[in-house]
Amino acid sequence: MNFLLFLKKFLIVLSIYLSLDIIFFYFLPIDLKSKLYNNRAHRIKSFYYHHDLRPMASFYDHWGYEKYQIFTNNLGFKDKNNRKINFKNRNLLFIGDSFTEGVGIKYEDTFVGLIESKLKEKNDNIEILNAGVQSYSTSIYLSKIHYLLNIKKLPITDIVVVVSGGDIFDDAYKYLDIDENFILNHVDHKNKIVINLINFFKSNTLIYQVISRITPPKVIPGLIKSLFIKKTSLNYDEKENKLLKISNDEISKMSFLYLQDYNYLFSKDEFDKWGKNAIDKSINNLKELSKIVEKKNINLNIFYLYEPAIILREPDIAVLTYIKDSFKSLETNSVSFFELNDYFKGYKDKYEVYKNLFFINDIHLNKKGNKQVFEEILKKINFK
16 A cells, blocks of 8 residues: 555656646747757657657757757758748658768758759749658658658659668668558557657657766766866867878778678678568568559659768679669669769779768768769759
8 A cells, every 4th residue: 555655646746747847848948948959859759650850840969070950840851940841833852861861960061951952043833851860761761751642641743762771781670561551560669649658758848858868877977077078169170170180091990881781782691691681672662662652643763872881892793783783673764763873983092082071980971972962963863
């Protein structure tokens, strides 16, 4: 009885605290709230396709060379500001993983943001949407696009899918099958009510912002240490120039080059063990996606992005050929395939490519890399 009485009192106190927390957080000024938010608060769960960005979010992230502000529109897509989308005659949807989301930089500097700016110079009757989110793969592309087209009924006219090498691994090991309703199966919470409660708690309470900063416990020593480290005021260019002093040998030893995610590109044993099946699974996802968009007369363009692992190491030619041939097999009258591999040509060697176009010690495109990708996409696709 004593335990039940204690539990009852605890739940009452907890309910009162959470109610006050939600009310207090609700009335905080938007600018202050954006600074208090942990970026994990806006990377929410999805019942249909595993995860997404919260609609109409505003928060700060730090990935790359500077802290920058992220905005999402009413659809939960990364955007230049919080805005309600007004669809036009032409509505272009981009989807991909962290390369397409554009981690580390503001929306305006991502290749999607640059494409939007360029296309809208001459055409006011066009809308550009970025549905890309980090850790996406072809399994999510299929599930999410079905959701956007057939459940949300968005009037999309063109879709651009940007696939990277890491997608293949995620399709094989991170995400499971897709059911007959195009709902992605995975190991996380699958109950709609639980998902909605988690998402609400993450986005509307101060206690979550605190807890998420001190978990897992291994981050606490780093947080304490950061309090005593002198803060530097270096901007993006200064930080980049400082890191450019890295040697070629240091680049060759970077850990991301040897992740299991990319082993299938360099080892025939790994390709035979899981890589081929994973590639086939990704291609089948894209085939199903092609069927969906063809029914709606939507133009589909698929890009395969060459990333640092392929640029800095020599992939097995037979494996790379298998990947390219598999993607080429997707082509129809309404589906086109392109390699994104011209953007890094013209540099004296692979190390200069990496230093110029990617964040040092990371795989992601920097501002210049995004600009080069933007230019290549517009050379290969005529959106007029």
